[in-house]
Amino acid sequence: MTGPPHVRRPATLASLAAELGVSRTTVSNAYNRPDQLSAPLREKVLEAARRLGYPGPDPVARSLRTRRAGAVGLLLTEALSYAFRDPVATGFLEGLALACEQAGQGLLLVPVSPEHADVAAVHQAGVDGFVVYSVSEDDPHFRAVLERPVPTVVCDQPVGVEGVDRVSVDDREGMRALGRHLTSLGHRRIGVLCMRLGPHRYDGRADIPRQEASSYPVQRERLGGVRDAFAEAGVDWSTVPVYERYDHSPEAGATAAAELLAAHPEVTALVCTSDVLAIGALQHAAEARIEVPGRLTITGFDGVPEAERVGLTTVRQPVRRKGQVAGELLLERGERNRPTLIVLPTELVVRDTSGPAVPVERFFSGW
Missing domain, CATH: 1.10.260.40 (lambda repressor-like DNA-binding domains)
Known part of the structure; x- marks a missing residue:
């Protein structure tokens, strides 16, 4: 044997x-x-x-000796696939990864569901700090991040958190500029498609109390910018239909556009709080044979690559730069004594999907 x-x-x-x-x-x-x-x-x-x-x-033994994990954690309150299919999240992730790469740090994605309060993934993440990507003000995972004795940088939201760095854009001013563009074209009958306003699933018309109670400051500010611009033109915001979608996808934008326009055929412009929703609205318009911009103006926000391809009027924000700045803020946190707020610029980009309002007498023929 x-x-x-x-x-x-x-x-x-x-x-x-x-x-x-x-x-x-x-x-x-x-x-x-x-x-x-x-x-x-x-x-x-x-x-x-x-x-x-x-x-x-052994990297584990080394981390025990140095008490350093050598990685940055990205808290993402979405499914992991969201980071790779949502164009704004993808651009942000690219910028953050670049900052980590330049500093010789790893990047750990910590995806969690906004509908579930289990924070174990946050507690168990072996990271030296967190970048928090656009979460609601009452998100339990964000509270769990703050309980960790590591530096934290917030992208966009929540706002006003003591001791935390934040990088954002002026969402309200960007949308205010867009609203003024529309009023200059004669639009007074508008509808709005917005992203989720709360952590629990809801799809439908969002009344003013729901808008004002939103736990997502970015959506509050973008709606507020449109509201400001239309108030300047004498439009009563209570007459403006706002339709909300929980999912952020072109399909959600298409169904929201169909629902709003069926209920409000007098609308001459659809203002969408993201390019993704606007692209879905354009798809619905094409399927319903609604001429854009001859019959209906459609606008977005973000400036994603697809928006340029389809000629969408939008507000461009530097999403890749935002991710890179967030990473740099986190990795340089030890060199500063005070938290930092960095507000990056936006740019109104007028393209083919916005045009003059349709004369009111043509409304009676419907769609």
């Missing part, structure tokens, strides 16, 4: 040092502080490690 095959035990830092006749510190420096070794000596250590099967220092 033959015995079990001999299996060579994996090399360790100590055995590799003994093999080379150098100190364990020298082997460790070859991986962690290469500037402390000459290039030939470091290559000698790494070549021997490859030959002997030494995998390098």
Whole structure:
């Protein structure tokens, strides 16, 4: 009977040092502080490690010694796939990843559902700090982040959190500029499609109390900007239909547009609080054979690449730069004593989907 095959035990830092006749510190420096070794000596250590099967220092043991995880956590209160299919989230993630890459840090995505209060993923995340991507004011996962003794940077919302850095854009002013553009074109009968206003699923008309009670400041500010611009033109906001969608997708924008226009055929302009919703509204208009902008003006907010392709009038925000700045703020937090607020500029981009309001006498023929 033959015995079990001999299996060579994996090399360790100590055995590799003994093999080379150098100190364990020298082997460790070859991986962690290469500037402390000459290039030939470091290559000698790494070549021997490859030959002997030494995998390098244990990152878990190293993190226990240094009390550093070497990674930034991104709190995302959406499904993980959202970060890769939503164009604004994707642009933000690209910028954040660039900042981490430049600093030699990893990036850990911490996706959680806004409808569930389980905060275990936040407590268990092995990170040195958190970037919080646009969550509601009462989000339990954000409260769990604040309980961790690590620096935190908020992107967009919530606002006014003591001791926390934040990077954002002036959503209200951006939307105010868009509203003024529409009133200059003669629009007085508008409808609004907005993203979710609360953490629980709701799809339908959002009355003024629901708008004002929203736990998402970005949506409050974007609606407020339109409201400001139309108040300047003498439009009573209580006459403006606002339809909300919980999901952020073109499909949600299409169904919201269909619902609003069926109930309010007098509307001459649809103001959408995101490009994604606006792209869905354009799809509905095309399917319903509603001429844009001849019969209906449609606008968005964000400036995503698809908006340029379809000629959407929108408010452009620098989403990639926002992510990069958020990462830089977090990684440089130890060098500052006070929290920082950075507000990046927006730009009104007028394209093909906005035009003069239809004369009122043409409304009687319906769609």
